[in-house]
Amino acid sequence: MTATPHSDHNRVSDPVSVAAEKPAIKAGSQPHMKPAARQQQIPRSALFWLLSGGALALLPHYSHLPLLFWLMAGAVVFWRWQMHIGRFAYPGTMAKVVAIMAVAIGVFISFSGQYSLESAVAFFVATCLLKVLEMRTQRDGYIVIFLCFFLAGTGFLFEQSLLWGLYGLLVLWVLMAALVSLHLVSHEARGVWVASRYAFGVLISAIPVMMVFYLLFPRISPLWSINLQSEKAISGLSEQMAPGDIASLSRSDELAFRATFDDGQQPSREQLYWRALVLDRYDGRTWRFSKRDQSVDWFPTERPVPTGTDGVLNYEIIQEATGKRWLYTLRHGTALERGIGVTAAGVLINRRPVYQRKRYQGLGLRRELVRQTLDSQQRQHNLDVSAGGNPRTREWVAGLVASSETPMDLVNTLIDYFRNQGFLYTLKPPALGNNDIDAFLFDTRLGFCAHYAGAFVYASRLAGIPARVVTGYQGGEWNEAENYLTVRQYDAHAWAEIWLEGTGWVRVDPTAVVAPDRIQFGLEQALQEEGSFMEDKLLSPGRIRQIPWLNRLRMELESVNYLWHRWVLSYDNERQKNLLSNILKKTDYQQLLIWLVGAVGLVFLVITLMIVWQRPRHRASPIALAWQQLVNVGEQQYGVAFQTGESQRHYLVRLAQVLGADGDYLLALARLMDFQLYAASGQQPADEKQLIKQLRKSRKRLLRQSWRGKPRSIGA
């Protein structure tokens, strides 16, 4: 064995360790390529994908990012593109420090140091922008893409509608294409096309496993309570009722909740009083709820849940985020799920504020099925009229009490007063003075539900009837195609409940007598004359409803949106259990995990088996095949094996030597092969088919000669 330095050249190991063994050789050789030195630059086509992916991932944050960020993003993209085409230089250390300082100050000023979901996301966005600016190598490219993926994910915290969901697909595709294009050799012209094709393929092929995970992965409750919540103002009921609150809600067509009923039937509109808050404290101006009522009966409640009776209405609600704890219930409800309780006033309450869309089951009980009590303290509380002067009202009610025999008579008198004394329903009531109930009842006589409910409860209390204000929603829009009810913010409503001895709390809605259309058909009908329904919106539902085909389209879109909400956005623990118990007859999480692992494992087993069985077939050229067959004969019949590293000519010559004079045809064959295999590119190579023919012929001749007992294995 020779003693050259490379005698162990067969040992392939990492370049660094080899270099350490043989420093002398390394020093004298060309600069070597270490893995680290292989760090690629970002290919040209990748930058296009990267920048557009980043911009697309940023867009869902439009609602909360200050203008400053959009200017910054524009500047960064412009700067980075100028670098790309070579007009600007890469930022130096100084420029980077200045940029970081500027961005940090920008974030701090924009959010005035507040710590909220928005400011956290804004800070994250700023980080992404800076990284985009300084990205240079492939590694930077990876980091930017991963940041963008997360940015796109956080976008779903703010926007979740169907359209934004579809938009998310686009973002995923572009970001995936950016990831692929990082791995394309940069000068490839069709890079853009290849990247988009691979991104599409990889996303499509990933759908089955994704679906399995989506359906089967256990939906557990939050790992830790998040203090980082959106500070975006959520329109909805407020915890108090001052004149004007509900009027402002009436201008919003945002979704409040959707409801389906177990029997699939639409209840009559008169039944659809969705209770949210019971307000029983009056300070002369505003109705609030008293903390006294907050003794909550958490699930599982002490009250038995009646089933199968006539007075029970079962429904399911998908409620939009409110940032508050209350839930909605029809009639008197009760808690059916963990984390939900029912207050003494008979409204549902959630253990935590509802920051995310929430789905829950509800139960509406007819009054007869609920045993209600009113102790003396509560009675006292619901009769409290200490605040507020309103001398004319006090005087008027005193007169009514004297002339009425029963509380019911008195209530009817009050209602008749609203009906007969020229009261009008309007969203634009005139301002009221200090004694606002006096002014409303006897002077202006213009108002909406809050005014009527407030005045009625006040008057009832003066008359010695315990009464309280209830706020919530009334009515909603029924979707015929999917059988569900959509309740929007403009369906907000306020009404009264009075306590009748022997009966319990009874709902009284004075608005219903003033504006029957409000209850029968909804706010839009009630305001038809005034024309103030959603008047500041160009494409208001009211205007769309005038055009039949547009309205149909709107309802279709509504249905799709509803399905999206029902099956995608509010797919939770409960729904998962239902689905699994329906399909797999399994509800246990342990079994669920087994199914999950089993399903994924099965997919991989199938793929692995396919790879193992589907061996790439060796498609040798016909010449190589014919040559191999000839060599086989030579080896088996004459014992002349083809040595590795031997030329074909050399082998044939050796074989011919074994055959002696009879082997001359092999030499001719060798010449032919030389021409075929080593003909220079300019020269006309010998005919391929002829060579194959010769090879086969020679093989047959070799075989024949061996049968005739020609000398064997001399050359072995």
Added chain:
Amino acid sequence: MSVLVDRLFGDRWQRWLNRRLPATRSLVLSHRAIFIVPTRIGLLYLALVALLLVTAINYQNSLIYGMAFWLFSVGLSAMLLTFRNLTGLTVSSQEAIHGYAGQVFDLPLRLVAAPRREHLNLWLQYPDNPGQRVSIERGSAESVRLSYRCYQRGYLSPGRVLLESRFPLGLFRAWSWIKLDFSTLVYPQPQPSPFVFRSGEGAGELLGATLEVRGEQDFRGLRQYQPGDSMRQIAWKQLARGKGLVTKDFDSDEGASCWLDWANTSGDLESRLSQLCGWVLEAHQLGWQYGVRLPGQESAPEHSDAHLGACLKMLALYQLDQPSESPS
């Protein structure tokens, strides 16, 4: 990964590789030949998915759940795609030009795509040598010339070539170590040194008209080209006039004739061969008739390109019993 395995198991790893992937002229990459592990970027990607999942759980957000699962599933698909980017690829060695020990050889490799497949962004490299990036389009083939610096004479045996791919997402690294055979000869490194001719019984000296070694030799005439004729003797003018390949025939009978003898060299085996190699090249350059004498074999004096090749081959393979067998 392979570094670690190498350090831990060393020879055993090599022996296992040799059994699993024996040396060939041509190899179709199958699952047996391909190794695959996640890259560091792949682990970072997994962390991203985990982060998304935690966000989804804490905010109870179905869309982020969906995105996390989709990205996770994409990661699994990426493993298969990276694997597929190598499977079915045919790698074969082609003939490289003979050269001298210590020089960089351009080893031509031919990469043929599997039917209806493309293999993008492949990285080919002999360890400790510069590598090369290549993409093979659907249904086509590419030839690459890989640099390999060889220090050992004999049949070129460059060890295993690394064929690596991280395409399409860079989350996984699939690679193969392919051992390809070449029938390329590596001649001893020529060492320029003055000729030493020792007069003796054998014709170990320079004979003939040696003084005019650089002078023109007698031109004898033109004859038909025969394979093996020196390029310098071809009558290019004739070729340019369209008269075909014709060789200028020189009368070299009167040129110098010498024996380049092993016995006249000194040093160890390799340096002796190097000296002889230098002499052979020099003598050929000078147009001499030269023979080479090694212990146990010799090549009679002659002057032709074929003779040069034969002599160099003799030097290259001297005392290498199994020329292409790898020393393992």
